[in-house]
Amino acid sequence: MNRLLASAFTLLVLASPAAAQSITVAVAADIRSNNPGVNRDDNTDDFALQLVEGLVGYNEGGVATPLLAEKVDLSADGKTYTFTLRQGVKFHNGAELSSADVLWSWNRYMDPKTDWRCTSEFDGRSGLKVEAVTAPDARTVVMQIDKPNALFLDTLARTDCAMTAILHKDSVKADGSWDKPIGTGPYKFGEWKRGEYFTMTAFEGYKSPSGGQRDGYVGSKRPLLKEVKFLVVKDPATVKAGLISGALDMAEILPSDAAELKKSPKLSVAAEPNAVRHVFLIQTKDAVMGNQKLRQAIAASLDMDEIVASFYNDLGKPNTSPIYSGSSYFGEVEKKGHVYDPDRAKKLLQEAGYKGEKIVILANKRPTVPSFPAAVVAQQMLQAVGVNAEIEVLDWATQLDRFNKGNYQMQSFSFSARFDPAIAFEQFSGPKDKQPRKTWDNPDAQKQIDKLYVTSDRAERQKIVDELHKRVIDEVPMIFAFNGLDIIAHAKRVQGFKPWQSKLRMWEVTLAN
């Protein structure tokens, strides 16, 4: 009776329309806006990319692949890209996609008033300039760039740019202000109650790319659920309770809850590594940390297996390379990294002339990142070899501020996902006097990274990546520890779901009754 009463209300309240084909997914934070690539964060991108699509998108391995385009042709001089649009693609309002929409979207993005996150990536301020975009016919779009760039398509596909999504012009009101996203994605924007939930519904007229199989943001993308409701639930314990009770159908969970939730007869738990890299940053400009031998000693004192286990238990694996383990560039060289050797660490400490100076590790206690547990375990290991390590816990905004100012000795930190090695290295490499947030200040290495940006040859690129990896391991400007892990629990009746790069792709997901 009670159970009936409760579930009746739960259904009534949480999954009001078309309950049978709808699922409720918990998310930790509300979206910032429904304006793709403009007012955004990772969570907002995730939602936006269910609704809209770009000319190219990442495939499962992180390579930019045609999506709204059927094919992309590159001219011999490497400066002209010709996109041929797929036929029969429709916007949510029924209008057919044409090259005019691409032009309209592009011009809107390049208008400074739009505040698109990635305008500066294409207007020359970051080294890449799109000089002209033209539409010779309804199915063809030509983009001209100033000089060859190995990362042009990759930048278009970036999730924080919302895939440079093609929008219908009715997405903005007559006065030019934003209304709502009318895209070509498998789901349509539903409703949004700020701070509480946002929803999307299946787009009946969706035309899936061919490919038969789901593949990153490309491949088969059929919307098989009628409605998906994303409920904002901040507290992990509440999320857990909701999953167990059945009020929630899917949610990212804390690693510490994985084992317990796996045991539930109603739930499945899926875990997949992503391109987030958890790392111990080191300020090489610091009087103590400037000593390379000391940094090598610290690297040798860390038992990475235990550090991973402090957060992911038995689910994760160490990876001491800047290249994430799922990348196609992650090869034999990248597998060789720091080795746990406390005796060597002690010897190196002596050679470094370390006299017990205090080393402070900054960390934050956000429950979704390993910052704090990793720092606690590292501190213990450092103390075991005789390093006087301390932890200072800050709130995330403060820690980020210290990161941006370069004001720290060590930090337990996470680098957000970057697929291409060039961008992955650029993320932390550069001159500290100009950009204090940079952790690796080595002009020689920087030259190699710059080379990665213009080199298209796969083997050549791999050689540079291997070289850079070895340098990072030897110089220890920071210590990469392990990759992030998406751990998603979902009701068993939700079928065909697979976490991928922290995105909750709802296409090709079905509901068994």
Add this chain to the structure above:
Amino acid sequence: MLRFALTRILMSVPTLLIVSVSVFALIRLIPGDPASLMLGDLATPASIADLQARLGLDQSLPVQFGIWFGNLLKGDLGQSINSQQAVLPLILQRFWISAQIVLVAVALASLVAVPAGVLAAWKQDTSLDLSLVAVATLLLSIPTFWLGLLLLLFFGLKLEWLPVVGYVSIAESPLAGILYLIMPIMTLFLHEIGVILRMARASTLEVLRLDYITHARAKGLTEGAVLWNHAFKNAFGPTWTLIGLVLGNLLGGIAVVETVFTIPGLGRLLVDSIFARDYPVIQGCMLFVAFTYVLVNLVIDLCYPIFDPRVTAQ
């Protein structure tokens, strides 16, 4: 009385002014800023500067304050940096949610705890008194989030009587809305019983020792009459003040309960905005909480002479 009220309202103006200036200064003393938080680990100095300029954070602090304060006088609290919503409607919407929880919980707790406190004082040092105080002390000493979680596990998961996640406004669906509010209210209710009971007991004890009570007893009035006519009415003054304090503090401190039960109230809005360094929302929330607090205190003070005739309103 009217003059007293008017003076008090005038007096609250400097209070609110102090709050505005100090909140404005304080949140800018805290390291971290909204622009770099929004850009995360990929921010370049140029992109941060761009965003700051767009948010108006590149101007000098006095200028920023001047702009904000000028808008405030026009009744405009600005726009959230994160959600780009207007701050005032956002606050009012969230406040209503928190207020219904706090008011109901404190009202219920007062109804139970004030009589219980008087009773305990009257029966001082008996086993009844001891057990009432022990219960109050225990309730007082259980952290609200712990209590909330225990309730959640018991009523939500074990018995499945109440929903565990989400929130529905009463306006949308009255029955479901009430179901969602039961546990948060119960959590605060249990906690506040402890606070209020102890204070009511202490004030009554004070009064019971006073000479006029002895006189009243000497005059041969029944214990019940002494308790009601003299003790209870006089003891209510300090307790009333405390209830005011509790109400004011709860509005600021309800964030914990709102976090456990995922209720989009004012407390969570404030804490979230602090973490996100959403300056306009923090400033708006703080000013609003301060304003409400001043108002509550005014009402409490206006009522004080009613309960304690010895204090003349001035």
Add this chain to the structure above:
Amino acid sequence: MRLPAPNALVGGTLIGFLVVVAAVSSVWTPYDPLRLSFRAKLAAPSGMHWLGTDEFGRDVLSRLMAGAATSVWISLLTVALAVSLGTVIGLFSGYVRGWVDRTIMAFNDALLAFPGILLALGLLAVVGANKYGIILALGIAYAPSVARIVRGTVLSLREREFISASRVMGNSEGFTMLRHILPNCIAPLTVLATSMFGWVLLAESSLSFLGLGVPPPAPTWGNMLAGSRPYIGQAVWLGIFPGLAISLTLLGINLLGDALRDKLDPRMRGAR
């Protein structure tokens, strides 16, 4: 000689036990409270670990003992700071009245209207995240409540006969204040201070819960309790024991506070 009151006895025993535990912990704990043990994560209470281990395999009993000293110390200093600050302000303000009172109360109300959380975060950020930051932040946050209660008492006492009598007898204002008004504030203050001790213990854990606290690897009961939340399903002992420790301490301190008030209340002197 009479036996002490039962509340003094129970309260004294609890607090005495606490003090002993805090003292012992500085010399000896069963294990090092900071020592991690990767093999014994979240182990249930057993002969080896009487109260089990936490998510890092640290011994809960040892951490509880070490935390006793820290938590009690933080709470005591905070209450002392809040009470002395608030009493001075309240006495002064309530006694002088007039525009001085109004000005002080305007500031007081402004402070009071700050949720402690924001004040704590702000001050912690400025002072630095350590236990003195917490003490300062919470001390300043709670002082206005003290000031308000003291002022209220002063206001209601002013009109009483014995205060007028003191004045009529030619005693100075200062003397009257210290001799007659301050002692009368002790009873409400004792009640307030004891509850405040509880508030501080709770505030510390609430701050940790919201992620604003000072969570050093060194244990406090507050951060142990806050840290236990994710494991409530798998390891109830993680939350139960610190919760119990806080509750028992509060029970003890409140009972002791009541007993103390009975002794200190001037009108009760020699009454029994």
